[in-house]
Amino acid sequence: MMSRSEIQVIFEDSQLIAVDKPAGLPVIPGRWNKEEDTLLARVNEYLGSSSVPSSLSLPEKVRIVHRIDRDTSGVVVFAKTPQAHSELCQQFLRREVKKIYVGVVEGVVKEDRGTIQLPIGTDPQKKGVMRIDLKAGREAITDYEVIERFIGFTLLKLQPRTGRTHQLRVHLQAFGYPLAVDPIYGNRGALYLSQLKRGFKPKSDEPERPLIARLSLHASCLCVVHPTESKEITFEAKLPKDMEILIKNLRKYRRNP
Numbered sequence: 001m002m003s004r005s006e007i008q009v010i011f012e013d014s015q016l017i018a019v020d021k022p023a024g025l026p027v028i029p030g031r032w033n034k035e036e037d038t039l040l041a042r043v044n045e046y047l048g049s050s051s052v053p054s055s056l057s058l059p060e061k062v063r064i065v066h067r068i069d070r071d072t073s074g075v076v077v078f079a080k081t082p083q084a085h086s087e088l089c090q091q092f093l094r095r096e097v098k099k100i101y102v103g104v105v106e107g108v109v110k111e112d113r114g115t116i117q118l119p120i121g122t123d124p125q126k127k128g129v130m131r132i133d134l135k136a137g138r139e140a141i142t143d144y145e146v147i148e149r150f151i152g153f154t155l156l157k158l159q160p161r162t163g164r165t166h167q168l169r170v171h172l173q174a175f176g177y178p179l180a181v182d183p184i185y186g187n188r189g190a191l192y193l194s195q196l197k198r199g200f201k202p203k204s205d206e207p208e209r210p211l212i213a214r215l216s217l218h219a220s221c222l223c224v225v226h227p228t229e230s231k232e233i234t235f236e237a238k239l240p241k242d243m244e245i246l247i248k249n250l251r252k253y254r255r256n257p
Contacts, residue, residue: 007042010235015084015227016077017062018235019043023073023214023242028064040064043078066092066163074101074219074237079227087227092163098223101158101168102147102239104216104246105177106187109154113145116171120164129184130166132174140164142171148247150254153180155247158217168217180246181216189213191246197253211249212242 008020062078063085079085119137123129141161148155173185183189190210194200202208223234
């Protein structure tokens with residue numbers, strides 16, 4: 001297990017740092033728990049350590065540019081200077097940043113590719129939950145493309161053009177193909193081998209361990225223009241082990257005939 005101080009650095013220079021966030025770790029502290037372990041704290045701790053090359057600047061603290069959900073894994077970028085922070089935030093606001101996610105959804109998506117364009121707003125009945133709101137919601141656009149189909153599931157490439165809270169999860173639910181694992185917008189909080197392999201019986205003397213017990217969603221790629229060098233730069237995070245295991249078992253036990 002990754003310790004509190006460990007991070008997986010994808011790229012770093014004097015202006016920014018891109019890291020691969022593990023699922024289950026929030027980017028910033030929650031409102032009611034300012035002392036919890038976060039990606040922000042780990043990045044600041046890393047930058048303040050002696051292991052960072054002296055050629056790289058060591059800011060007192062990095063600046064948040066964007067966030068992904070606690071239970072989503074993948075690429076997150078932080079700015080190390082005010083200039084980089086301002087420029088990167090403007091790129092997100094102007095929708096110039098290319099974001100690619102990989103997700104396993106429940107159901108077999110028929111169209112090879114398409115676009116979901118439905119406005120999103122807060123759910124007044126459920127704190128912290130979003131919903132499709134055709135009257136007062138904010139514009140939200142998601143492009144999708146089928147990577148692979150299985151019996152009962154689909155592996156999708158997802159590209160959000162906007163950055164609304166829980167956008168992919170809400171759009172997929174409204175589309176009729178929620179994430180295979182999503183306790184809020186989907187139908188389950190974990191996925192087990194016994195749910196994929198016909199006739200599989202777990203050991204009677206110990207509980208079955210899930211193949212994956214967090215959102216079946218991974219932020220695989222982020223492309224921005226470097227804030228000072230004015231050239232396009234792409235950060236990629238490979239699929240984590242639990243997502244790889246899930247896809248491997250889908251190919252083995254739920255392959256289309």
